[in-house]
Amino acid sequence: MKTVRLNQETIASLLDDLLKRSPNSYGKYENAVAEIISNVRSKKDEALFAYTEKFDHAKITDKTVQVTQQEIDEAYERVEPALLEVIQKALVNIRSYHEKQKRQSWFCSDEKGTMLGQKILPLQRVGVYVPGGKAVYPSSVLMNVLPAKVAGVEKIIMTTPPGKDGSLNPSTLVAAKEAGVDTIYKVGGAQAIAALAYGTQSIPKVDKIVGPGNIFVALAKKAVYGQVGIDSIAGPSEILVLADDTANPRYVAADLLSQAEHDELASAILITTSEKLARQAKEQISEFLKVLSRREIIEKSLDHFGYILLADTMEEAIEAANAIASEHMEILTENPFEVMTKIRNAGAIFIGESSCEPLGDYFAGPNHVLPTNGTAKFFSPLGVDDFVKKSSVIYYSREALHEIHRDIIQFANCEQLTAHANSIAVRFEKEEKQ
Amino acid sequence: MKTVRLNQETIASLLDDLLKRSPNSYGKYENAVAEIISNVRSKKDEALFAYTEKFDHAKITDKTVQVTQQEIDEAYERVEPALLEVIQKALVNIRSYHEKQKRQSWFCSDEKGTMLGQKILPLQRVGVYVPGGKAVYPSSVLMNVLPAKVAGVEKIIMTTPPGKDGSLNPSTLVAAKEAGVDTIYKVGGAQAIAALAYGTQSIPKVDKIVGPGNIFVALAKKAVYGQVGIDSIAGPSEILVLADDTANPRYVAADLLSQAEHDELASAILITTSEKLARQAKEQISEFLKVLSRREIIEKSLDHFGYILLADTMEEAIEAANAIASEHMEILTENPFEVMTKIRNAGAIFIGESSCEPLGDYFAGPNHVLPTNGTAKFFSPLGVDDFVKKSSVIYYSREALHEIHRDIIQFANCEQLTAHANSIAVRFEKEEKQ
Structure with a gap:
């Protein structure tokens, strides 16, 4: 030091x-990651399971990729009771803090007959990546899943790489179940990110992918950004x-x-x-x-x-x-x-x-998924905002539009967008002709 | 049809x-864009001006890259008075709608002596990209700049490619001035995005880059994502x-x-x-x-x-x-x-x-910068939220921490993070010894 x-x-x-x-300095892995994504995108399950065998040394099929209720029951039997108890206590605090972040759709209206606002809705399907390997972090499962749950996401999917014998860590499974994950798949790495982004026969395409991972996972998330949403790169x-x-x-x-x-x-x-x-x-x-x-x-x-x-x-x-x-x-x-x-x-x-x-x-x-490496200058902690999206809402009455229609036509014509001007003008062509 | x-x-x-x-289907330009970014990152102004000469056929130097007050004055003289008038009218509406999106920092406290909340602050420096070429869209300048201004961004920098003679369109300049842009630079393309992301002798590094552009601009923004924030890919x-x-x-x-x-x-x-x-x-x-x-x-x-x-x-x-x-x-x-x-x-x-x-x-x-290509499933219209960032705020009194300290130690030990457990334990070691 x-x-x-x-x-x-x-x-x-x-x-x-x-x-x-x-991760921006790790250009040398970008091509490998691009190849994995491209293969999973075109060959779907076949490529996904082949990579799982190659990287995780586990044989997974479409019959075994999804975690069963029996596996979850077994995890509850195997997990330390004291850990389950602290998971449940922490969960209450995390949910309560994130509930305070929730926002309502809003609008403003005025008596000219206008209404403007924002419709705020949860994402429909979210994928949560959970790293496997030596370190097992049930707290990370809670922190990634609960904001999505509080936001009202309909379907929360989790992927995590299996051990060689195809098993998952019981504390990961228990934390996922407690937090409200809907389905868990035994895949990891860049191949799991590709599967979530594009969908395969076994794994549904999601709207957004969150969760930490190694450099391959981070680069894969960056590569599929735009195809799906992602959280900030950890x-x-x-x-x-x-x-x-x-x-x-x-x-x-x-x-x-x-x-x-x-x-x-x-x-x-x-x-x-x-x-x-x-x-x-x-x-x-x-x-x-x-x-x-x-x-x-x-x-x-x-x-x-x-x-x-x-x-x-x-x-x-x-x-x-x-x-x-x-x-x-x-x-x-x-x-x-x-x-x-x-x-x-x-x-x-x-x-x-x-x-x-x-x-x-x-x-x-508060969430422990936080911006790193100086990105706190423009990124925020993971939260409910990451699992909602907004639509602008615009209503004008005929009278309200009439009052300003010449201004809009003027603006559109200045930008040489005459079909834009026409869309306004056509609504008042009868008045103009008179 | x-x-x-x-x-x-x-x-x-x-x-x-x-x-x-x-843009995700345009892989063939990715290498060209990566090369431009790498050159601007290492050779700074020298590369930036060389690319401007190559792509925009304009000779720009560190003496002429920044738009002067005289150029802005001349733009006001040349712009159509009717356009200036509608810009000013639209600006009032856009600002008013975005003011309604502003959020305050918040906290909750309880009598055990805890305080949790979020500190919400504007970004410090933002870069707004404005396309050049045949189409000139002063409305786009307003829509990109005003949410940043309303959010309270300290310094708003604009870049836009110059014409062959080094000049900019007067309506772009007037819209920028009206919206409150602090500095305008005559550069465009992937080279401008690289300059904003890494900084050059002439152009300061920003925290976030927004604004539409051609495929080179879109790919450059995606490439620098993580180094800086970006808006969604248009x-x-x-x-x-x-x-x-x-x-x-x-x-x-x-x-x-x-x-x-x-x-x-x-x-x-x-x-x-x-x-x-x-x-x-x-x-x-x-x-x-x-x-x-x-x-x-x-x-x-x-x-x-x-x-x-x-x-x-x-x-x-x-x-x-x-x-x-x-x-x-x-x-x-x-x-x-x-x-x-x-x-x-x-x-x-x-x-x-x-x-x-x-x-x-x-x-x-409402903003006209909106998610395209199906990304409305997870992206939102550009708004004030894009120009602020949050920090979690956590305060616990000694008594409040004491009440739960064993739970945290339990959780940390289950994750085999003993130095985490130690950080809690050390605070109560005297009590434990007694």
Whole structure:
């Protein structure tokens, strides 16, 4: 973990470093992904199952691709009861927070006889991708499925890669069932994304695909964007802790490590006005590292993408934090709410020393699917807005149109779109002739 | 224009036809676009100006790339006063409609000492692309710039390709100035998109790029998606008229033509329960074609992508309309509001015979940047939401965290993320030791 004095140069070099983790830098896989998509699009199930055998080493057929009720029942028997209990508790909080995001269709009318508004409707079919492999994250299932459910999506489909024996992790299945997934398919990778985007004999085409995945999944989602909707492209996790000399160095250290353990590409950054805190936090990190189970991952992450930035003033620290636009930002300062008002760019803002990042990952209710890699400057946390779409609604009475019809004709003629002008003019041709 | 009986087969073949117009089918330009982006990214202004000379045949330098106040003054002198007047009138309506879309940051607190919410902020810098060439659309400038302005975007940058002599169309400049664009640059094509996404010596990097363009612009936007935000990928224009035997065939014909004139790839579709209306509308189209200035474009558009679909019932007609998910949908039926309640998928819905599509294009206030090519199933009209982004806000008091800390530790341990569990546990280690 590098400790450096914060200035224009260090921040520029840090931003360059972080961007090296971006899916946009992985051009070499794009052709492979394009080929997978093209094959699944043309050969459908046949290609989908062939890739599943090739990449996941599992033999799946149209008879076994869909998870059965029996498999779900077995998962409930196998899952730890304590885990089921926390899934159910977290689910209540997550649903409640997302319910508050719901919006109604709206309109405004005026007495000239006009009505303008927006009709807001849920998407009909959504695909949720859930990664397989060593790491199993039932929390991620909840966070991706529940906003869609709250939005009112009619059919929620989940895909996740099977193990070699064709089985899925029971906690993934239980979380999916609890959250309200309608159908689960045992496919993963770019081939699953292609199947969701174009449909196969076994898997229905969806309107939008969400959920995290490896680089193949991320590139496949980008490739099918436009054919279907996608959530923002997820990169490795990040935490930025903004702290002054009132912060507890043991908390700061523990929180930095909580993100570094995700991934060798994860990034943990402390920006502080206190040299003493910087030193003490670093000591605590060494202490914790002795006992943490994911030490190897954490050490690589901290070596490459871990920073302690020393700022002269809190203003300077905040400016740097806004430039980095971290996925997670913790504010451990004397007046954390005051600092929060000055934060422009962050996926989620955790205020004060009892609001640590894992609280948001699992339990508080806000979504843990957040913009990474500086994209918090223009992307938002996953939410109900991602599972609805709007249609403009326009009504004018004849009188209301008459009042402005000459203006529209004028505008259309200026743009040399005479058929546009004609569409207005034809409605008043009798009056004009008189 | 083909007249066919509506059934599963005809609708499937129509949807196939329409998708041929999609930017996703233009893979052959992707490499050329990737090369342009890569060159502008590495060589910046040098590459940008070289491409401008190559594609736009205009010599632009860092001294002339930015539009001057003098050029804007001259544009005001040259623009038709009547056009300036309608621009100013339309602007009031567009701004007023988009003001109604604005949302506030929100939070909920409870007496356990928790506060959860969303901080909603405008993007800081936005790039608006405006096509050059023969067609000049000041209305498009208003529709792309005003939602950003209403959202509170700090800096709005516009790029548009110059003519051979380095000049821009005065009505584009005047519309930009009226709408509140901060800076205008004389570059276009994929090279302009690359400059906005990565920044050059002359052109600042933006957070999001919006605006229509040709296939190179569309592919470039898709390629830089993730590096910056983009609006949805625009395809050729579409109108779908849903009509029964109460509809005026002359209005129906004029409205179909109003979209067909945009582009040879534009699509005009009538779905009706009335064979008489279908026949009469077709006759009226032939009549109008004799006098309309853009006859050649219209004829090609109608030949390839124009359809009259005869439905047995209005329910069947509505189902087909929802499957097509047209950019613009007009409802010319006896009870148009009732039909509107059954429409799931459309960019904009025009209700009744005095609410024709050009009213929405220019004047009523809703945005004319709308999802095309079936993407109304998951994309929305351009609006204020496209120019803001959200951050989750999470505050828990020590007491509130204490109450649930064991649940979070349980969840984290189940996911084998022990550093997550540690971040919670460390906060209560003194209590635990006692």
